[in-house]
Amino acid sequence: MTNRSSTPPDFQSEPSSTRARRLAGQETSAVTARRTVTVLEPRLMATGADMQAYLQVSRPAARAILEDLRIKPLPGGRHDLRDVWFALWGIRNVPDEGIQEMRTPLLTVAELAVLTGGCARTIRRAGDSRCRQWRLPRHVDLGPRTRRYLRPLVMAAIYDLEPEPWLSPAPRKPILQSGLVVKTRFAPAGTSTNGHNRS
Numbered sequence: 719m720t721n722r723s724s725t726p727p728d729f730q731s732e733p734s735s736t737r738a739r740r741l742a743g744q745e746t747s748a749v750t751a752r753r754t755v756t757v758l759e760p761r762l763m764a765t766g767a768d769m770q771a772y773l774q775v776s777r778p779a780a781r782a783i784l785e786d787l788r789i790k791p792l793p794g795g796r797h798d799l800r801d802v803w804f805a806l807w808g809i810r811n812v813p814d815e816g817i818q819e820m821r822t823p824l825l826t827v828a829e830l831a832v833l834t835g836g837c838a839r840t841i842r843r844a845g846d847s848r849c850r851q852w853r854l855p856r857h858v859d860l861g862p863r864t865r866r867y868l869r870p871l872v873m874a875a876i877y878d879l880e881p882e883p884w885l886s887p888a889p890r891k892p893i894l895q896s897g898l899v900v901k902t903r904f905a906p907a908g909t910s911t912n913g914h915n916r917s
Contacts, residue, residue, distance in 0.1 A: 761817055763796045772802075772823050775864060783860055806858050807868055808887030816870070816884060824866035830854075833876060856887075 764772065770780040784797060787805040791797055803809045803820060812820050827845075831838045845854055845865065855871035874881040 761821065762799050763792065764799050764802070764821075765796055769797060769802070772821070773860065773866065774823055774826055775860065779861075779864075804888070807856075807885075809885060810888055811884060813884060816882065819870050820868075822869050824858075825869055825872055826867075827865050830867050830872060833872060855881075 766777060766780065769784060770777050773780050773783060775783070784791075784802075787802070789797055789801045789805060799821065800810075800812065803812060809820075825833070827842050828838045831841045834841065836844075841854070842865065845857055853875055855867060855875045857865050857867045859865050868885075870885055871881055873879075874885075
């Protein structure tokens with residue numbers, strides 16, 4: 719008479735010590751998978767001081783802008799620059815070669831005036847009215863008198879170049895949640911391509 723065992727053949731043939739090690743390995747792999755996190759590159763992180771320098775505002779103003787943009791700080795009080803770029807400019811998926819350029823501080827109206835050979839008052843009025851005598855890139859208003867420009871867009875306009883495709887904004891307008899309303903202005907269509915000098 720054949721003696722049948724209720725234990726499945728695979729478990730019956732596997733020593734108990736081997737089976738214990740296999741199960742322990744599976745459990746360890748599961749715990750490791752649960753603890754796996756995405757490590758952000760240092761060049762994509764910004765401290766409070768970095769944000770102050772990037773926005774060219776005071777430390778309290780930088781903090782208020784980030785709060786209004788609803789950009790939550792990472793552990794350690796740092797911020798993901800990709801969140802900042804998208805909130806301000808609608809730019810996603812910055813390539814590796816564009817990260818350093820995107821990290822450069824935003825340009826003030828006065829700095830843009832120096833680069834374009836105009837005066838600050840003229841640049842501000844041209845941005846407000848979308849004057850066709852000037853070919854200005856889009857800007858953001860972080861406050862009543864706090865206007866900023868993105869350097870890659872400015873340099874493309876100055877040298878009469880098409881901006882890189884990744885600089886195109888996503889199909890939505892970034893808006894802050896309080897009085898610090900971000901107003902995004904675009905260069906008018908059909909303007910002269912050498913409008914960085916007064917015509």
